[in-house]
Every structure is written in structure tokens, then in C-alpha cells.
Amino acid sequence: MRAVSWAVATLTLVASGGYALVYVYRxxxxxxxxxxxxFLAALIGSGTALVLRRLGRLERxxxxxxxxxxxxxLHRLRSAPVESPPFRWLRPPDPDRSSVFIxxxxxxxxxxxxxxxxxxxxxxxxxxxxxxxxxxxRLREVAFPAAPLVPSAGEVLAGCAGPExxxxxxxxxxxxxxxx
Amino acid sequence: xxxxxxxxxVAVLTVxxxxxLRAELMTVEVEQPEGSYTEVLVAADVVRENADVRAEMxxxxxxxxxxxxxxxxxxxxxxxxxxxxxxxxLRPGLDEFDRRELRGCLSxxxxxxxxxxxxxxxxxxxxxxxxxxxxxxxxGRR
Numbered sequence: 001m002r003a004v005s006w007a008v009a010t011l012t013l014v015a016s017g018g019y020a021l022v023y024v025y026r027x028x029x030x031x032x033x034x035x036x037x038x039f040l041a042a043l044i045g046s047g048t049a050l051v052l053r054r055l056g057r058l059e060r061x062x063x064x065x066x067x068x069x070x071x072x073x074l075h076r077l078r079s080a081p082v083e084s085p086p087f088r089w090l091r092p093p094d095p096d097r098s099s100v101f102i103x104x105x106x107x108x109x110x111x112x113x114x115x116x117x118x119x120x121x122x123x124x125x126x127x128x129x130x131x132x133x134x135x136x137x138r139l140r141e142v143a144f145p146a147a148p149l150v151p152s153a154g155e156v157l158a159g160c161a162g163p164e165x166x167x168x169x170x171x172x173x174x175x176x177x178x179x180x
Numbered sequence: 181x182x183x184x185x186x187x188x189x190v191a192v193l194t195v196x197x198x199x200x201l202r203a204e205l206m207t208v209e210v211e212q213p214e215g216s217y218t219e220v221l222v223a224a225d226v227v228r229e230n231a232d233v234r235a236e237m238x239x240x241x242x243x244x245x246x247x248x249x250x251x252x253x254x255x256x257x258x259x260x261x262x263x264x265x266x267x268x269x270l271r272p273g274l275d276e277f278d279r280r281e282l283r284g285c286l287s288x289x290x291x292x293x294x295x296x297x298x299x300x301x302x303x304x305x306x307x308x309x310x311x312x313x314x315x316x317x318x319x320g321r322r
Binding site for chain 1: 287
């Protein structure tokens, strides 16, 4: 019965689709519209049936899986090893084996890192003093002069102020005042 | 590989079909000679209707379809030439694309309970008329 339904649906689809094209080809629009509607209906019906069939199959599969799952899981749990001896690598059957190589390597790496950190801290503390003194010397060279470059109005009136550097006086012009 | 081949065949068929449809559904206007006309002969059949209204229904269908092709039915040219067979003439003459459209329109199910079969559809030019008078076969376009 199901096969007959699918055969009828397929036949309807093919026939209506073909006739729709033929009618369009012949400029018979009303006929094309009619068979186009049949084609559309058959297409929607077939598509829905396909989707429902797939859903039904999935549903059956899920139901079968649900029935079968508990014994399988239980069986697997029971067949699994109960407990493995801890730190098996620390108790090699053969003392010549180097199974502890990697833990030693990791431990050595940690120790080396600690030593390196300590060295870095000591070296930083020792070098900081010298570096700071050197930086203070450099900054002193570029610091502003203690006396202002341009004398104040009072100093200009008194005629006793002005930069001592002759080149700087030329650069600043009359506002630098006249040397006393 | 097989899937690719099937896809290729489907693509070729689709493109061919579309090109054929495009060629058949073109609406290019081809100028017809002055004085040309189109002769049409149709056989009409009614379903679940009185046969007396067959001529009226066919005339209505012709009036509708001639609007599509922008040609006039020549006055008094619509006449019954047999039982359910009608002839009429359109002027100016229809080009190839209009003839296709008119044939489709007349054969279509535009009027309920009326089925029309186009038996003859030909555009006749004045040159064809001259040949007819001379007795040589006309080269009208069907």
C-alpha cells in the first residue's frame, strides 16, 4: 500500500511537472496554472511524507536505543577494572627501567626555575644602585640652569643681571639686559 | 564520479529546456506586409452546456484572445462553416510569435466548459493572395 502511494505520488509529480512545462511551452497559461497547482500539492505532500518517514525512523531508532542502553551501560561498568594500583610508575618491576625519568625532569625544571628566579632577584638588587647613580649623572647634564635665562624687570633696571654666557646674550637680545 | 555525471546531465537538460522555453515564449514583433491578414479555423466543443451557446462562447473567446495579440477580428468574418466549426479573420496579419500566442490562448481553458481546437491558423500576405489567384500554391505562414 505504501509503495503504491509513493508510486502514485511520483507519477503525479512527474506528469504534472512535465505537463506544466508543455503548457507553458504552448502558451496555455490556464492549463499550466492548473497542473502547476497539482504539481505543487504533490510536491508538498511528498516532501511532508518523506520528512515524516524520516522522523518515524529516527523515533523508532531512539526508542530501540533507549530499551537497549541500560544493560549495555551496566555491563560495561561491571566489566571495567575495579581499581588500578596508584603510582604504578614508581614501582617498576625492573629497577633498571627509567620510568621515573620524567618526574625527575619536571622536578629538576622546577628547582632550576627557583634558582634562576633567586639569581635574577639578587642581580637586580645589586645592579640597581649603580644604575640609579649613572642615571642621576645623566639627568644632571640636561637639568635646567639654577639661574633664569631671562632676568626679571628689576634686575634689568638695576643693570646688574643677565646671563654670563656671551653667546646666550646674543641669542636673547636686548631683553637679556646689559652686563654690569 | 557518478553523481557528477548525473548532475552534469541534469544541468544540460535544464539549460536546454530553458533555452527552448525562451525561444518559444519570445514576444518579438515582426513587421507584417501591408494588407496581410490571418485566417483562423477552429473546432469548438462544449461540455455540460447547451450547444446553442457554442457559437457565442467561441466568439467571446476569440474576442478575448485577439486582445492579447493586438489585432482586430474583421467585421462579419466570424462565421460557422460546419457543425461546431468556426472561421474568422484577423487584421493585420500576425507574426510567428503572435500566432503561437493566439493558438495557445484559443486552445486554453479560458472559458469554462468550452474546448477549442485550432485546425488552421495562417497569415496571408497580398503576395500570397496574388499567387492564389494565379493558381500557384500560397506560401502563407502557419
